[in-house]
Amino acid sequence: MAANRPDLPSPGFDMVAFARISGSVMTYDWGKLGSSSAVARLASATPPFKPDESKPYAELWMGTHPNAPAVLVESGAALKDVLTPTNLSPELHSHYAGDLPFLFKVQSIRKALSIQAHPDKALAKRLFEKSPHLYKDPNHKPEMALALTPFETFMGFRPLAEIANHLSKYPEFARVVGADVAAAFCAQVTLSGASPAPEDVASNKKALRTLFEALMTQEPGVIARELDALVARVAGSTDVLDKLVVRLNSQFPQDVGCFCAMLLNFVTLKPGEAIFLAPNEPHAYLDGDLVECMATSDNVVRSGLTPKFKDVETLVSMLTYNYGPADAQVLRGDPWKGLAHSRLYDPPIAEFSVVKIEIGRGDANHVEHNPAIKGPSIAIVTEGSGSISVGANKQAAPAGSIFFIGAGEPATFELGGDAANFVVYRAFCEL
DSSP states (O other): OGGGOTTSOOTTOOOOSEEEEEOEEEOOTTBEEGGGSHHHHHHTTSTTOOOOTTSEEOEEEESOOTTSOOEETTTOOBGGGGOOHHHHOHHHHHHTTTSOSEEEEEEEESSOOOEEEOOOHHHHHHHHHHOTTTSOOSOOOOEEEEESSOEEEEEEEOOHHHHHHHHHHOHHHHHHHOHHHHHHHHHHHHHHTTOOOHHHHHHHHHHHHHHHHHHHTSOHHHHHHHHHHHHHHHTTOOOHHHHHHHHHHHHSTTOGGGGGGGTEEEEEEOTTOEEEEOTTOOEEEEEEEEEEEEESOOOOEEEESOSSOOOHHHHHHHOOOOBSOSGGGEEOOEEOTTOSSEEEEOOSSSSOEEEEEEEETTSSOOEEEEOOOSSOEEEEEEEEEEEEEETTEEEEEETTOEEEEOTTOOEEEEEOTTOSEEEEEEEEOOO
């Protein structure tokens, strides 16, 4: 523990209001290789990290999660060991047991992540009690993803009419779920697929669940046969969905998750756009670079596009089966506190929000003063360079630099003299 080392602060240390920190780089198979990865490029700002061009750099963790805790660059102290009622705020320190309630990340994706959902708090508690070797904690894991580059993702179930059309357009899909299930689903969509009446929505969700369960529980041999037939039939097609299925099959041959392309909204976010992924909603990140913030947890229920454990029964039972177009779920940020260069991404949860600060060379004002936030924050510079000041402490902030800012501290962000721009993502929590 830090208290036993004379070179590190004691648990009573109460002076860390602003400090540069170092995150942890994770090299999962799905990450982008070498310096093509935004994770690797940004991590390179903090020595001694240097990218190996043959390695897949997938995630940069910035927080206090025990699997990859951040440390203060100057002292080497673990960030968690210098958190106090002052720099967390007394309310947050009490509510979250002296810890950060969020985990901040950068992700770089070249290969699809699993079809998955995250449990709500009640389900997370039950899963943890039943299978702690699979579900490591009792917390929920709502998360928000903000695109740094064009970012492809599955998110939520498509409008029902689109799914019904895919059952007709892709006979392989219809054969996988079975003729009776396909016919019953299409009949339900014709009857009341567009109705907003609560009783019709309930019937629609029941039909969607039956369809999804039929797909996810189909025999692997049937999945393999029909997917091979589909890929052979659409090879060379320029259709977006056809190309997506072929690509997913090249990454995960004969995997049931490839058929989820017919069921889930396929979205490409532009830089600056974001999505919030609530508990019990299906999704999968497919390609691109992003900033991600989540409640501090590692609970994931998977069902496809993965060699890992697939808990199909739990996934089928936990989903909300909400359906509809994805556009309404895309966040573009809102003006924050009347500031010229700051936009707020504020999901409907308590654990975190994110502010994006973006100052360009062509802007009239090259300085942004963020007022004090009633809780802690972590900020990472993703583009350009500048400086960040908290009180009398002013630090250079090149791309890739990461900072902890304590509760109640106003912060000033200033574009560097020779930089074309200065872009900072700042995750925070305040009760």
